[in-house]
Amino acid sequence: MTTATDSTRTIVTGSKAAIPIRRAGSRNREQLISWAFLAPFLLAFVLFLAWPIVHGIILSFTDQSLTGAGGSFIGFANYAEALTDPKMWQSMGNTVWFTLLSTVPLVVIALLMAALVDRGIPGQWLWRLSFFMPYLLASTVISQIWVWIFNPQIGAANNILEFFGLEPLAWLQNPDTNMLSIVIATVWWTVGFNFLLYLAAMQNIPPQQYEAASLDGAGPWRQFWSITLPQLGPATVLILILQILASLKLFDQAYQMLGGVASDTTRSIVQYIYEAGFVSYRFGYSAAISYVFFALIVIIGVAQALITRRRKESQL
């Protein structure tokens, strides 16, 4: 006769072995239930994420074509070709250039917008709508709007330049200005996202801190510089990293604003992946470029992790 002391699970049986067996059984049951809960996600995860990652690596070592031809193992030939392909480096350069050009205004303007809106000026609803609304638009829609604005003959952008007595530009049709045009459209399109992240971070700062500072005679400027800004550190690191990662994936708007025409000054790395795979039908080569691009992203991710860790340590 065994009496377990646990009041809710008192099991009285004649055999001593009964309790362990029962426990093992309930543990097996929990395993089974767990996997049942996980199964739908895991199935999708394996089919549409894990296996494609592995299969992409396999494909990158073959000369597989979209038409089904090829597929034999060619070792590192694709990678060797990618690393010596001037077009690959050009599109990598364009991507990094776009990232630099777009990230700075996308973070600075977002901070400015959030700082102004956080001051509690009436009309919060309208400010949020104005700044965030473009983010809700599809890349197709924003491309159409900006192609129209950047029209060299009848576009509004040149009307504005004219108003200020400046020379009209060919915008998207000039290789010197087409990347700049894409950056302007992108800043307009996506700054609202960073704005909302900054705003959320600012609204987490306890109001007591401002009140205390105010009692000590700190004015609004002083409050912003010594209370708001220092506490936005973690948010800024996050926004910066997310923005760099998002900018590196440039494709949709650049592709559509130029009407699908490849320009040597705007072709991004994702566009080159697309062209190699779906225009030249070279799946193997395209997969290899994908992984060169992925390596770049991983390097940035690792750098971010290291920076964050150092920040954390210096705070301790």
Next chain:
Amino acid sequence: MMSTATLTETITTTKPARARRPHLPGEKPFGVLRISALVVLIVLAVGWLLPFLWAIATAFKTETDAASGDPSWIGASGPTIEAFTAILSQGNVYTWAFNSLWTSIAVTLITLTISALAAYAFSRLDFTGRKWLFVAIIASIVVPPQVLIIPLFYEMLAFNMIDTYWGLILPQVVAPAMVFILKRFFDAIPIELEDAARVDGASRLRIFWSIVLPLSRPILASVAIFVFIGAWNNFLWPFLVINDTTLMTLPVGLQTVISAYGVQYAQVMAQAVLAALPLIIVFIIFQKQIVKGVATSGFGGQ
């Protein structure tokens, strides 16, 4: 990941939202600083609204007025809705809008269901390999979908899913970041609530359905909004996997007719405005939830 986790924590664990203060303490309501802040804010807001307002203005012009290059807000021949009627008389726009709507809803529902179930298992159940499986899923957040277009397309070819709704929907439903967000939320729900139900003999599925999910409504809404916007605006994958005009989503479909219209700017703008309208209306109605949803699920959008 560290900074990501920290910020989510600061955002999601905010207890009550800070009461909106009318102005910074110690600041005069009509001080110079406040007035100049208002001016800068107005300039920025106008600058941000202008491109879209200009598109609307163009959409209400005749093609001749639009192409005249006259920068006035109303065309010389007066406002007209002929560009809109021209667009709406072509059947495809309705088809694309319908496809966009239902495939985005499908992506959202499937993503939400499978992610919530998995997140619950990671949060509450004990099973072999739980830790490393979770780490693997979180690690996969760094993989940009753009990197996988080649193997995914190859897979869709093998499954015979090119030019099908399933081929469009299924590859979009895996959202490891959402599993992470939901698990963190489930972790914060007091386990005592569930223990009581377990003593009463309720099954895990029942507990999940009638205790955990109702408590998680705000986070589920955030995730749903975020996934929906992403699916509604997704361009690259639908562009690759769909060639059949009748199966296209709005972003892909609209893109095919730009060239077909040539220089019909009023029609192109009418089309852009029509495509933008549904999400703008949704935003105006659900602004609070969307703003909160973006702030909470923000980092999953990479």
